[in-house]
Amino acid sequence: GAVVSQHPSWVICKSGTSVKIECRSLDFQATTMFWYRQFPKQSLMLMATSNEGSKATYEQGVEKDKFLINHASLTLSTLTVTSAHPEDSSFYICSARSPLVGYGYTFGSGTRLTVV
Amino acid sequence: AQRVTQPEKLLSVFKGAPVELKCNYSYSGSPELFWYVQYSRQRLQLLLRHISRESIKGFTADLNKGETSFHLKKPFAQEEDSAMYYCALLMDSSYKLIFGSGTRLLVRP
Numbered sequence: 001g002a003v004v005s006q007h008p009s010w011v012i013c014k015s016g017t018s019v020k021i022e023c024r025s026l027d028f029q030a031t032t033m034f035w036y037r038q039f040p041k042q043s044l045m046l047m048a049t050s051n052e053g054s055k056a057t058y059e060q061g062v063e064k065d066k067f068l069i070n071h072a073s074l075t076l077s078t079l080t081v082t083s084a085h086p087e088d089s090s091f092y093i094c095s096a097r098s099p100l101v102g103y104g105y106t107f108g109s110g111t112r113l114t115v116v
Numbered sequence: 117a118q119r120v121t122q123p124e125k126l127l128s129v130f131k132g133a134p135v136e137l138k139c140n141y142s143y144s145g146s147p148e149l150f151w152y153v154q155y156s157r158q159r160l161q162l163l164l165r166h167i168s169r170e171s172i173k174g175f176t177a178d179l180n181k182g183e184t185s186f187h188l189k190k191p192f193a194q195e196e197d198s199a200m201y202y203c204a205l206l207m208d209s210s211y212k213l214i215f216g217s218g219t220r221l222l223v224r225p
Binding site: 032034036042043044045046049093095097101104105106107108109110 | 150158159160161162165202210211212213214215216217218
């Protein structure tokens with residue numbers, strides 16, 4: 001139980017285009033999901049908290065207009081990287097708290113974004 | 117400000133040797149600490165949390181509030197323990213999980 005599915009697992013896009021990443025909780029409802037960014041051989045940096053039915057809260061230094069987050073249902077949060085640039089290339093990971101694991105956090109498998 | 121520090125980027129030990137991965141934290145609230153593990157090409161998964169006070173795969177960790185530490189220990193390392201280990205702090209006010217920089221454990225045969 002407590003599975004978070006992330007799609008796509010990898011994507012290549014051209015500079016200037018937008019890319020949408022989906023994060024789904026498969027067997028539980030998640031009112032809150034979290035989006036992280038991980039650079040190679042580095043730790044996970046929290047980007048934003050996605051709240052179902054309301055606006056996401058972004059961490060300091062994260063551009064909300066570039067990283068659009070939508071949490072339209074209790075099982076789906078999306079992260080859209082708008083007007084992508086090569087420096088946006090990274091590994092993006094979503095996470096959710098699940099009652100199935102004592103409200104611990106479960107993570108998606110991540111999405112590797114490459115902007116060319 | 118809240119912070120999680122893992123001073124070692126790489127820890128290399130031989131099979132059967134004891135292992136201690138260090139983690140120190142800074143947080144003004146009531147801390148809840150976790151250890152997560154990431155095996156090669158796999159997603160991050162929970163190893164243990166301090167409130168459970170359990171041992172998973174032979175690993176244990178004790179929260180020391182006086183030293184603000186939550187070091188991960190295992191008496192006899194196995195090759196399959198080789199992975200990336202992250203210490204994480206849950207901020208009780210916002211439920212945000214803050215990660216340390218991670219320590220790569222390499223267990224040599």
